[in-house]
Amino acid sequence: MMTEQYQWVSEAWEKVNEKIDRTSKRIGANFPHASENGQYVLAEPYWWTAGFWPGLLWLLYRDRKNEELKQIAEECEAKLDAVQHDYYRLDHDMGFMWTLTSVAHYKLLGDENSKRRALLAANLLMGRFNVNGSYIRAWNPWTEGEDNSGVAIIDCMMNLPILYWASEETGDPRFKGVAVKHADMVLNQFVRSDGAVHHIVRFDPESGERIEALGGQGYAPDSAWSRGNAWAIYGLALSYHYTGYVKYLESAKRVAHFFIAHLPEDFVPVWDFLLPADVASPRDSSAGAIAACGLLLLADQVSAAEAPVYQRTGEKILQSLYKNYGDWEGSEEGLVLQGTSHFPEQKFMNNPLIYGDYYFVEGLARLKGYKELFW
Numbered sequence: 533m534m535t536e537q538y539q540w541v542s543e544a545w546e547k548v549n550e551k552i553d554r555t556s557k558r559i560g561a562n563f564p565h566a567s568e569n570g571q572y573v574l575a576e577p578y579w580w581t582a583g584f585w586p587g588l589l590w591l592l593y594r595d596r597k598n599e600e601l602k603q604i605a606e607e608c609e610a611k612l613d614a615v616q617h618d619y620y621r622l623d624h625d626m627g628f629m630w631t632l633t634s635v636a637h638y639k640l641l642g643d644e645n646s647k648r649r650a651l652l653a654a655n656l657l658m659g660r661f662n663v664n665g666s667y668i669r670a671w672n673p674w675t676e677g678e679d680n681s682g683v684a685i686i687d688c689m690m691n692l693p694i695l696y697w698a699s700e701e702t703g704d705p706r707f708k709g710v711a712v713k714h715a716d717m718v719l720n721q722f723v724r725s726d727g728a729v730h731h732i733v734r735f736d737p738e739s740g741e742r743i744e745a746l747g748g749q750g751y752a753p754d755s756a757w758s759r760g761n762a763w764a765i766y767g768l769a770l771s772y773h774y775t776g777y778v779k780y781l782e783s784a785k786r787v788a789h790f791f792i793a794h795l796p797e798d799f800v801p802v803w804d805f806l807l808p809a810d811v812a813s814p815r816d817s818s819a820g821a822i823a824a825c826g827l828l829l830l831a832d833q834v835s836a837a838e839a840p841v842y843q844r845t846g847e848k849i850l851q852s853l854y855k856n857y858g859d860w861e862g863s864e865e866g867l868v869l870q871g872t873s874h875f876p877e878q879k880f881m882n883n884p885l886i887y888g889d890y891y892f893v894e895g896l897a898r899l900k901g902y903k904e905l906f907w
């Protein structure tokens with residue numbers, strides 16, 4: 533399945549498997565988020581990251597059929613049932629959470645209970661659509677009295693695949709219809725002409741009029757948060773995958789060109805591409821891993837003449853993450869160092885992040901030849 537040129541992928545895959553065999557014994561059926569002082573902090577299953585650990589285990593299970601990893605992934609999925617019934621704490625990240633648990637499980641093993649859970653998540657996600665502004669509402673209030681009803685964020689592009697999947701599974705076009713409306717809104721309101729994207733756009737939830745762009749996890753409203761750009765590349769490529777609408781492909785390419793043009797020499801992005809000179813610019817390895825997966829998908833979607841730039845950059849990013857950012861010998865629990873979770877709030881800086889680890893392993897799996905998507 534794999535050519536000589538990918539010797540490093542075999543090595544990396546072996547190291548990932550060895551390490552996860554070890555770390556899964558401590559982490560078990562819990563929900564790691566960011567690693568601090570060498571160990572993953574285990575978060576509540578309500579947090580948006582709850583699907584990445586089981587998703588990573590499914591990626592390894594697909595290759596090795598390791599029963600222990602499967603059991604942990606199934607236990608994590610079952611723990612999420614309580615979350616599905618806690619209406620107030622559900623936000624748009626139901627896509628991330630149930631795609632990598634239930635959709636993955638269903639696609640790999642045909643589990644009917646997983647299909648039911650994923651369809652329920654898709655229904656709940658669809659219910660967050662605001663018809664006035666054609667956007668999926670991102671969050672509920674973070675603090676009492678806060679009004680988030682007009683907020684949409686770029687990350688939601690990765691929540692759309694569960695809607696496309698639900699339409700394919702049920703034959704009911706409503707889910708896809710909502711996903712397309714949201715993706716069209718993103719083309720109009722988030723993606724800028726140079727290929728940079730906003731993190732947050734706020735609308736008037738009654739009139740649907742755009743009010744403003746907000747900086748969110750980026751430096752400023754008009755800067756370029758690298759993880760947001762990565763969500764856009766992969767999310768738009770996935771929207772093209774499910775719909776065949778060339779407008780999504782064209783936009784994914786535009787954002788990808790901006791991303792590639794702003795990569796430093798070692799191919800791993802800093803946390804925001806448009807920073808003033810006096811602001812610190814640590815790497816965000818997670819943005820690199822996410823973008824790499826998007827670029828590798830794009831490479832398979834464009835013509836043979838266009839493909840090499842996306843394929844090569846995706847490979848270079850993953851190879852650099854493996855060689856320059858991977859922790860393979862030390863006692864660190866995470867796989868990929870130097871993630872930046874939230875620079876403006878100075879949260880989880882210079883740490884392995886579970887989503888960085890997940891997308892790194894997804895990218896490796898793709899280079900090994902696994903092209904079927906959990907998304």
Ligand code: GLY
Pocket residue numbers: 580687749759873
């Ligand atoms: N989806 C939240 C983040 O990327 O940090």
